[in-house]
Amino acid sequence: MLSLNPITGTLGTTRAAHLLRRLTFGSSKAEIDSFANKTIAQAISDLFQARPLPPPPKDTATQSEWVISGYVDGVNSSSGRLRNYIRAWWFAQMMDAGANATEKCVFFLHTNFTVQSGVAGNSIELYYQNQLLRMYCFGNFKELTEKISLDNAMMSFLDGASNKRTSPNENYARELFELYTIGKGSEVGPGDYTTYTEDDVRAAARVLTGYQKSETYIDADTGFPSASVRINSNNSTNHHDFDPKVFSTTYNGHTIEPAALDAYGYATEAAMRAELTDLIDMIFAKFETAQNICRKIYRFFVYYNISPDVETNIIDVLANTLVANNFNLQPVYEQLFSSEHFFDEDTPDTSDNILGSLIKSPLELLIGSLKYFNVTLPPWDVSTQAELEAYFDHSFRNSLNGLLKAQGLEILNPPEVAGYPAYHQGPSFPRNWISSNTLAERYALIPTLQKGRTVDSVLYYKLDIVDFVANNISAPHDGVVLVNELLDALFPIVVSQERRDYFIYDVLLDGLQLYNWTNAWVSYTSTQDDSAVRPTLEILLNGILQAPEYQLS
Amino acid sequence: MTAASLGSLMLNSMPIRGMANGEMMNMLHNSQLAAEGRILVMVQLHGGNDGINTFVPLDQFSDYTSLRSLTAMPDPNMSISGGSRSTIQLDANLPSEKQIGLHPDLAQLKVLWDMEKVAIIQSVGYDNLNQSHFRSRDIWFMGGGFSDYFSSGWMGRFLDTTFPNYPDNYPNAFMLDPLGLELGTRVSLGFHRGNGLPAAIAVDNPEDFNELVSGVGGLPPDTIPNDRFGSELEYLIGIERSSNKYATRLEEVFLAGSNTVAYPATYTGTAVIPVNKVNNSLSPQLQTVARLISGGCQTRIYLVRLGGFDTHSLQVDVNDTTGGTHAALMNHLAEALKAFQDDLANQGLEDRVLTVTFSEFGRRPYDNGSYGTDHGKAAPMIVIGKGVNPVVVGDNPSLTNFDSSGNLLFETDYRQVFTDILRDWMGADIGTLESTTFGDYADQTLNIIHQKYSLGMGDACPCHD
Secondary structure (H helix, E strand, O other): OOOOOEOOOEOHHHHHHHHHHHHOOOOOHHHHHHHHOOEHHHHHHHHOOOOOOOOOOOOOOOOOOOOOOOOOOOOOOOHHHHHHHHHHHHHHHHHHOOOOOHHHHHHHHHHHOOOOOOOOOOHHHHHHHHHHHHHOOOOEHHHHHHHHHOOHHHHHHOOHHHOEOOEOOOHHHHHHHHHHOOOOOOOOEOOEOOOOEHHHHHHHHHHOOOEEOOOOOEOOOOOOEOOEEOOOOOOOOOOOOOOOEEOOHHHOOOEEOOOOEOOOOOEOHHHHHHHHHHHHHHHHOOHHHHHHHHHHHHHHHOOOOOOHHHHHHHHHHHHHHHHHOOOEHHHHHHHHHOEOOOOOOOOOOOOOOOOOOOEOOHHHHHHHHHHHOOOOOOOOOOOOHHHHHHHHHHHHHHHHHHHHHHOOOOOOOOOEOOEOHHHHOOOOHHHHHOOHHHHHHHHHHHHHHHHOEEEOOEEEEOOOHHHHHHHHOOOOOOHHHHHHHHHHHHOOOOOOHHHHHHHHHHHHOOOOOHHHHHHHHHHHHHHOOOOOOHHHHHHHHHHHHOOHHHHEO | OOHHHHOOOEEOOEEOOOOOHHHHHHHHHHHHHHHHOOEEEEEEEEOOOOHHHHEEEHHHHHHHHHHOOOOOOOOOOOOOOOOOOOOEEOOOOOOHHHOEEEOHHHHHHHHHHHOOOEEEEEEEEOOOOOOOHHHHHHHHHHOOOOOOOOOEOHHHHHHHHHOOOOOOOOOEOOEOOOOEEEEOOOOOHHHOEOOOOOOEEEEOOHHHHHHHHHOOOOOOOOOOOOOHHHHHHHHHHHHHHHHHHHHHHHHHHHHHOOOOOOOOOEOOOOOOOOHHHOEOOHHHHHHHHHHHHHOOOOOOEEEEEEEOOOOOOOOOEOOEOOOOHHHHHHHHHHHHHHHHHHHHHHOOOHHHEEEEEEEOOOEOOOOOOOOOOOEOOOEEEEEEOOOEOOOEEOOOOOOOOOOOOOOOOOOEEHHHHHHHHHHHHOOOOHHHHHHOOOHHHOOOOOOOEOOOOOOOOOOOOOOOO
């Protein structure tokens, strides 16, 4: 019987690892061990501490920020490079978040409120949109929807600034219904998708007419720049459609029109903005909106197929929690991630277990590997040109970014308007991360990390397995302990003995005996000459991390 | 015949493995296909191609210009001065209701038309055409209607039926190569086979691909648990296995193949186009496909993609409607298709390859004031190759008589187009068409494929002599 009742007791290692895998991009052994000793209430409380908004990144060319003070052509790095620096800056947040759900939740919001840096959005706009998502990471989804409708990057991306009374542009209005809120139902007639109709799209487009991007209009709630209203020399909102917008019977024929007009017959600015609030209220008043949001949460964090049983006993319950909390996300997250359902303890049937059921995204694969093996990157919030280049250029822009792209994920640049296929393209959802190319690249990641990144004889990062084993494995001289501890930490499920034996006898020992390994390790500890142990351990790590089990969360 | 009695039976002097009777029949059918070597190249125009600026309806030119106050091509009948561009009349011999003015950057398509290698099908769509990119694209790939939700694609089902027991029995003597190949890094829904492995693999560059694949991976687990984790494991293992099987072979085939023409890498037209639309991304893809085919690749269906068609704003240049984003895309499309066709012709491969363009929908008849157009419905398809009937199927879309949403009416179901191609070009029999879910379209024809090449209905060709 599916249940959202909270689990009891301390987490233990398996549950702690599962919780951290799903709510972060990766954790260290120390973090997993710490959470193993917590109760679920303590763990959830720790995970859902909102991180303070990080300061903006600095341009390597100027050694200072540009998102607040503005871009200077010829002085700052190129706009393309600055977009990569925003990617790098967000990646650094994911690395720095620790055992905290903020960045994973920001990424979830990004998969919903998509933007494609390859199509629209300069680095400053992308920065502010990302901070907006961070501001609302556990917060009010409805309010976020209203804010992001007027976000500058979103205006660029979906032609909001071209949407005018005399020539409405439906691009954003369509995605507002289809992608960002209520979603499409089944098509029951021409242009009728159950949850909205084509006429609703047209009407919503008219509500959104007459805005433009602005660097100077500051939203009073967020403190971030957002769209201003277009006005003429009489200060009238002459590009906003002031006529009534009548919605379909799906919305009970709801009508939106400005509450106040100015002397020329145009909507006042306040009335115009209030129409957007009215539109958002209208969409969120339908229970299907809450259901759709909860389905997306479920697919992103839990599992990508939603059975009718889950729909009724999990999704609908979460949707009710969301509505009861006026669309604040945190109560829904707390309910879901504390639950017996999330930890596979609500039914005895193991065939529908959630543990290990999701293919990791390239970010989880990369950051998970870096975090577990204590790989440090150069710090990002630094001051000199050399220090900035060490992270932004040598580590991220010229290295890690390429590794992610090769696996099919460019941060802030999904391949289509609906976002990364892993989160919207059914029936395969996260299987969309895997093709013959991307799987091979995911495997190739491991030797690349072990080789590390060196530029002009300076090492910027490296996964050093010898160092890790020496400091983190309880009895590294013992081949069985060594392999078991690694497998138990790195594979999401309990590993069979035959599989352990494969890694011990075929991969680590390669036909030799356990005492050969012991001797080699003991010799290393006394001589500090790792030439006998390093190649063996690197091969072992390649074997374990190139196994299909490691691809799963 | 039982499996045992097949012994060392030879077919086409290649040994075949012992197998059950039904499979034997499929193998014979497959060997015919293999001998015929028919190939289909799908060119996806991603974003919704604007049909009436691609093929301007010359018979309704004044309606056209009033619908498109910001984006219409200039009147070809006005005297052209100073070398300014205008539409290219497709063919003076067509009746007036089929009089098409090609977008000025489709010059190479005109050349192909004059070589009788082009068929145009107007007003293609389906009932209740969905105006969401993702949903409509999925429908085109699924081979279904507006309310269908298949987990497989029509290409995947066709390949699955034609080549049974994929992936277990593959590669084999009759089919050394992947059933389908998608250029790029992901496999589209079109090739999905339901819950199993997709029928295609995704390849960017065959040489790099082999180098990459052969260096990584390991032994998969022997026992797979019977749960979701196990199901994902199986999927991963399947992809790894098929990559391993094909990587070396694809590189061999690629290295054995060649290209005989230069594929234009950038825009070759004369209008002003956006700086980020200069590069022709279709050329390298078709170049790879041609090279693979010339090297002996037996893959049946290729999918390549040209993106950027979602021209809600700045579809045209604000000072010159013949320039802009759409112009660049038209040029990239026509130039790459022409180079591809020439390459195939030079290497004696033209008899085996058919190319089709498709897009998830067209665009609205009237433009939107942002120098662009919003999502529409019906749109044309282009079929290229020696095997076509060089005709225009269907009249110009009506620019006065729209559907209830103010969009161009659709006349031809896209599934009929694909049925014609599978049946007459690829040789699909009725059973295969039914398994592909195109059974309802099997006994009608649009006569897209020339009688000389048709493996199916082969009606008298209503084309030029």
